[in-house]
Amino acid sequence: MRRLGTASTALVLAGVGLVGGAGVAEAASGPVAKAAPAAACSTAWGSGTKSAANENTKPLKNITTSQNPCFDRMVFDIGSGPGKTGYHVGYVPAFHQDGSGERIPVGGGAILQIYVSTPSYDPASGRLTYAGKAGKPLPGVNISGYKTFKDTKFGASFEGQTQVGLGVRAKLPFRVQQSGGQLIVDVAHTW
Structure with a gap:
């Protein structure tokens, strides 16, 4: 069970690094640009006067x-x-x-x-x-x-x-x- 938890944690951290980070990731053939996360639409403006x-x-x-x-x-x-x-x-x-x-x-x-x-x-x-x-x-x-x-x-x-x-x-x-x-x-x- 412990190995599965450690492996899952490693996959989650790797996924966060690929999606959430900035800069470039290294691939076998050299630097590869990371995909930027989709920008969310702000609704923090409020509806007050x-x-x-x-x-x-x-x-x-x-x-x-x-x-x-x-x-x-x-x-x-x-x-x-x-x-x-x-x-x-x-x-x-x-x-x-x-x-x-x-x-x-x-x-x-x-x-x-x-x-x-x-x-x-x-x-x-x-x-x-x-x-x-x-x-x-x-x-x-x-x-x-x-x-x-x-x-x-x-x-x-x-x-x-x-x-x-x-x-x-x-x-x-x-x-x-x-x-x-x-x-x-x-x-x-x-x-």
Whole structure:
């Protein structure tokens, strides 16, 4: 029995060394690269409300989406400018247009309400910079076939902030990041 236990332990340790280690393993014919373990998708973002103060007043230029192996992504293109853009992102039981309070139906198992502290028009000229219409899907955004995103609705651009309703499959973990003039909202595929 002792030999079987020792042999099993040796096999387990050898397996850990092959899968879990970094670098290269020696083979009879020379160094061989080890297979890296598959990266697991993080779900540590949580589903609680996330927000940040406004430091940038550039107008919204565009909203795009993309699919990734672990999450679906929505990107608000604001353009470069000093400071970060403020935001307030969280799940709501119903989506109501900012200003009027009118309820806007959003499909999916949960609704993520996104406020970006930037208008969809140029404050100096009043010229529209993003063509979203209240209660309508986001222009140019097609989420057909997405794993997590199920619906998008433009809420309003009111008092210097833009409001979007994002219908998702369920109340899933999400994160908010900023990079190079973009506000990025990622919603995980799983918990």
